[in-house]
Amino acid sequence: MIEFKDVTKTFETKQGTVHAVQDVNLSIEDGHIYGIVGYSGAGKSTLVRMLNGLETPTSGSVDIDGVEITGLTGTKLREQRHKIGMIFQHFNLLWSRTVLQNIMFPLEIAGQSKADAQKKAEHLADLVGLAGREQAYPSELSGGQKQRVGIARALANDPQILLSDEATSALDPQTTDEVLDLLLDINKKLNLTIVLITHEMHVIRKIADHVAVMEDGKIVEQGPVLEVFKRPKQAVTKRFVNEEVTPSLHDTTAVVEQLVAKYPKGTIVQLTFHGDQAKLPIVSEMLKQYGNLDLNIIEGNIHQTQEGAIGSLYIQITGDPADIDGALAYLQKLRVETEVLNRE
């Protein structure tokens, strides 16, 4: 259990005082994958670095399982750090060491014998899918493989917590998904708590179960991922969610404008489906009930999250206004969110 209590961090710069983190209260349960999302400069990096003492808060406290990290120094702090693994955007591997030696590095630091460290490292290389590449140097690996080494290295001392600092931001979409799958797999196999920071909502949706949104050093919104996706309250959250659910919002707007010009009589509606609704033939049921309506699909997509699917569909309905009202009411009855974008 990780607890941030009234955590604030300020930096003194020549331009004045900067509030990197402000009044953050956050609890993270064991075994969860907790995503912290925000644009760069939002303070998320500073916040997670407090968990292993790379940053210290100006005020407030950070507890892990009742141990106050803020108060630790010297040997106690270093021992605590052995229990927290961390992976980085740019991997931060030692280029002078092979894959196996890189994974052995934290074990050497913790004072394990070379034979034990080697055995453990071989096992971990296998776990992250690098069997056969143990003797390669980082320069001979792809970005995804480098991050796998980073993950194996972070797991070497059997940590309870894994911190991920934009770990997939330097990877292409395909590799990002592979690395995220690996993190999810490790979370389930080892019951590891993962705290990940990212500026990509896609990452949150794919593996996180809880999310906190940060802006200007403050947590502006937090909760279960599906909850936040369904009903984003803050403007910044809406921006993140929209980026993710309708990546081509601009295209859609253009298409809507064209259709409005072409079919001035139509009504254009955005439908949002959650969870099991996305699997049901709701639209076809609606058409059976209101057979005189014509329906034109403009754009649609469905995203799988850890807690279910989210779908979004843009349709144009033409026909008798009374029928259209009836159809919309029918959809609302089935708890599909409808938003009328234009009406003649």
Next chain:
Amino acid sequence: MNDQGLGSYFKFSNVDWGNMVTSTWETLWLTIVSMIVVAILGIALGLLLFETTDSHNPLVRLLNWVVALFVNVFRSIPFIILIVLLLPITQKLVGTIIGPRAALPSLIISAAPFYARMVELAFHELDHGVVEAAESMGATRWQIIRKVLLPESMPALVSGITVTTISLIGYTAMAGAIGAGGLGNLAYQDGFQSNNNAITLVATVIIVIIVFIFQFLGDLAVKHIDKRA
């Protein structure tokens, strides 16, 4: 006894080859011994400079200032003046001011600060993320120095000592001219002062070969160590 035409360079019959071999060994000995001491001292000083940079502790800041001053002062003194300046200290330290051993203190004191700056620069050029990763694993400062800073900057440290050694070879010749032995001594006394240009030419060629060998060995070592590309 000698004419000074161009032909004088090729009167190899005037060359005492036994002397030439002895002088070559003296130059090599001077170069290698001072290189080893300069490498150790330079890395120690460079580390000290690196580790004491940007400290908030006023005592550490003072230490950084003193070391930096020492390094800058001795790097600025022309070598030939440094030898003369250090004569009393050399007398105390080595017991003599003549011969190869007497050249060691001034060679080391002039080259170590030069190398220390290169070492400091090599550490500063390391990716800070790697050091942060080691810190996040709970590494001590000493573990970071031993397992991160030194191995990760090794190519720069080796090419730095190669450059330093090559200027050391130049310095040994200069030191030789004022009595430290070696090829410089031979070229100056038996060559120049005795109007025997063949000896100067042969000594020069040998020095050039020594420089080439050190450069080659240095490049080879860097190529072997560097796994970045």
